Amino acid sequence: MTSVSLSTSAANALRADAVVVAVAKGPKGLVLAPGAETVDEAFDGKLAAVLTTLGATGAQDEAIKLPAPAGVKSAVVLAVGLGDAPESDSYDAEALRRAAGTAARTLHGTKKAAFALPLTDAAAIEAVTLGALLGAYVFTACRSEAELATAKAPLSEVTLVGAKRADKAAKAAVERGTVLGEEMNRTRDLVNTPPNDLFPKSFADIVTTVGKEHGLKVEVLDEKALTKGGYGGIVGVGIGSARPPRLVKIAYTHPKAKQTLAFVGKGITYDSGGISLKPAGHNETMKCDMAGAGAVFAAVVAASRLGLQVNVTGWLALAENMPSGSATRPGDVLRMYSGKTVEVLNTDAEGRVLADAIARAGEEKPDAIVDVATLTGAMMMALGARTFGIMSNSDALRDQLHATATEAGEPSWPMPLPADLRKGMETPTADIANMGERMGGGLVAGLFLKEFVAEGIDWAHLDIAGPAYHEAAPYGYIPKGGTGSAVRTLVGLAERVATGS
Ligand code: BES
Ligand code: ZN
Ligand code: MN
Numbered sequence: 001m002t003s004v005s006l007s008t009s010a011a012n013a014l015r016a017d018a019v020v021v022a023v024a025k026g027p028k029g030l031v032l033a034p035g036a037e038t039v040d041e042a043f044d045g046k047l048a049a050v051l052t053t054l055g056a057t058g059a060q061d062e063a064i065k066l067p068a069p070a071g072v073k074s075a076v077v078l079a080v081g082l083g084d085a086p087e088s089d090s091y092d093a094e095a096l097r098r099a100a101g102t103a104a105r106t107l108h109g110t111k112k113a114a115f116a117l118p119l120t121d122a123a124a125i126e127a128v129t130l131g132a133l134l135g136a137y138v139f140t141a142c143r144s145e146a147e148l149a150t151a152k153a154p155l156s157e158v159t160l161v162g163a164k165r166a167d168k169a170a171k172a173a174v175e176r177g178t179v180l181g182e183e184m185n186r187t188r189d190l191v192n193t194p195p196n197d198l199f200p201k202s203f204a205d206i207v208t209t210v211g212k213e214h215g216l217k218v219e220v221l222d223e224k225a226l227t228k229g230g231y232g233g234i235v236g237v238g239i240g241s242a243r244p245p246r247l248v249k250i251a252y253t254h255p256k257a258k259q260t261l262a263f264v265g266k267g268i269t270y271d272s273g274g275i276s277l278k279p280a281g282h283n284e285t286m287k288c289d290m291a292g293a294g295a296v297f298a299a300v301v302a303a304s305r306l307g308l309q310v311n312v313t314g315w316l317a318l319a320e321n322m323p324s325g326s327a328t329r330p331g332d333v334l335r336m337y338s339g340k341t342v343e344v345l346n347t348d349a350e351g352r353v354l355a356d357a358i359a360r361a362g363e364e365k366p367d368a369i370v371d372v373a374t375l376t377g378a379m380m381m382a383l384g385a386r387t388f389g390i391m392s393n394s395d396a397l398r399d400q401l402h403a404t405a406t407e408a409g410e411p412s413w414p415m416p417l418p419a420d421l422r423k424g425m426e427t428p429t430a431d432i433a434n435m436g437e438r439m440g441g442g443l444v445a446g447l448f449l450k451e452f453v454a455e456g457i458d459w460a461h462l463d464i465a466g467p468a469y470h471e472a473a474p475y476g477y478i479p480k481g482g483t484g485s486a487v488r489t490l491v492g493l494a495e496r497v498a499t500g501s
Contacts, residue, residue, distance in 0.1 A: 011116030012038040019074040024085035025058035035116040042071030093127040100131025101477025108152035126173035133181025134477035183298040184484025190294040191482025195270035200318035232334040233352030238319030240327025245319035260311040262366035266373035267293030267318035274347030291468035292372035299490035310498035317353035343430040355452040362454030378441030379463040391446035392460035408488035
């Protein structure tokens with residue numbers, strides 16, 4: 001695992017495999033960002049000119065390596081782009097996260113790096129810490145021994161150099177960036193773990209072990225308890241699989257907490273579609289369908305590591321959606337935990353697992369419920385692959401989540417829950433069908449979940465189908481595969497609630 005520490009030593013003075021400096025796009029071409037001064041001196045003040053000659057412009061995602069000159073103790077100088085230079089020297093947090101991420105990603109396979117990026121305040125220190133940890137991330141669990149020796153390993157040591165001070169605020173910023181980075185990487189590992197290794201029981205076992213490490217209360221309902229407890233939605237989705245479902249509760253409490261948040265995560269460890277089987281080409285990435293549960297789990301652990309003054313309960317609805325002789329058929333009617341009946345018209349719509357977990361979470365009367373789910377391809381059609389949709393029965397909660405996500409660096413957008421779309425889920429057979437109109441499918445799914453929210457409880461739904469799993473080329477701190485989407489937003493919300501901001 002990568003570690004990040006803070007040092008007041010000069011950028012040129014630390015011995016590392018590489019020293020990272022940042023460049024930006026100024027009005028008259030490439031400029032060096034603060035932090036690069038001592039390295040530039042070793043280039044006789046010509047670093048910007050050298051980089052420009054090599055074709056650098058300071059744009060985001062640019063990374064150029066140079067052999068270090070005499071006067072720089074590291075072997076290599078790596079220049080990364082921050083994008084447009086701000087008028088003051090105060091760089092946007094997301095630009096810093098991305099540049100640090102690109103740097104750490106470019107340095108896979110090396111051991112030690114000195115990051116000489118602009119560390120103007122605590123926010124900048126946190127951003128660089130987080131970006132470095134996320135960029136350094138590599139999924140190694142499935143490599144053979146021989147491959148591991150050659151596969152590009154994550155950087156083991158990142159030192160933030162040139163910090164003006166290593167005071168309490170600076171150390172707290174490194175700590176918060178580290179917790180967020182490690183917990184997002186925890187989610188990424190879970191998402192990237194293949195579905196033959198990660199299934200409801202093995203996921204629940206991991207939560208139990210990690211929960212214990214952090215002094216968190218973990219309760220697991222197995223298939224017998226779920227059947228007995230009337231969790232028709234979770235059982236109905238999981239019943240076609242040889243690997244039975246679980247509902248996991250993981251709770252963090254603070255003795256001085258005034259509010260309680262419930263986070264509910266969709267944890268389909270593999271989504272084949274069930275009897276409504278997905279066609280080839282649509283199921284290769286469906287190990288990612290537990291990303292919501294992964295994010296919720298990590299967010300609860302993060303809240304505990306940060307000691308937030310709020311109670312946070314995570315509910316992970318874990319099931320594997322498979323076709324078999326025992327699988328739920330399109331046409332079957334399920335009796336849900338809330339008592340409502342659902343006619344399953346398409347087994348590929350697994351909002352049912354969330355419906356039961358949302359109803360169960362509501363019994364404890366939390367101040368708000370936020371569910372996180374890779375729920376619909378329709379949300380990706382609407383918002384693209386990088387932005388998640390936010391739906392809510394409370395405009396205030398929806399706006400707060402949108403603001404929190406934006407501040408945290410997660411693209412999101414508020415989406416409506418139009419009442420007229422409820423009609424499409426009417427069926428002559430049961431209380432509601434699990435399918436509705438095709439148009440606005442992401443909103444239909446949101447309306448389905450809303451049916452299971454207890455009266456008087458604020459609830460929001462984050463559809464992270466797009467950003468949870470990245471299939472295109474890596475950029476900034478985002479690798480291919482699991483991204484850790486929604487972790488920062490959930491932790492940010494918990495912080496806002498804890499501090500009343
Ligand atoms: N897990 C999928 C949604 C998904 C699609 C996530 C692509 C990530 C990437 C979900 O369970 C699903 O299959 N949804 C269906 C719903 C439909 C049957 C109403 C969909 O989006 O097609
Ligand atoms: Zn699914
Ligand atoms: Mn599905």
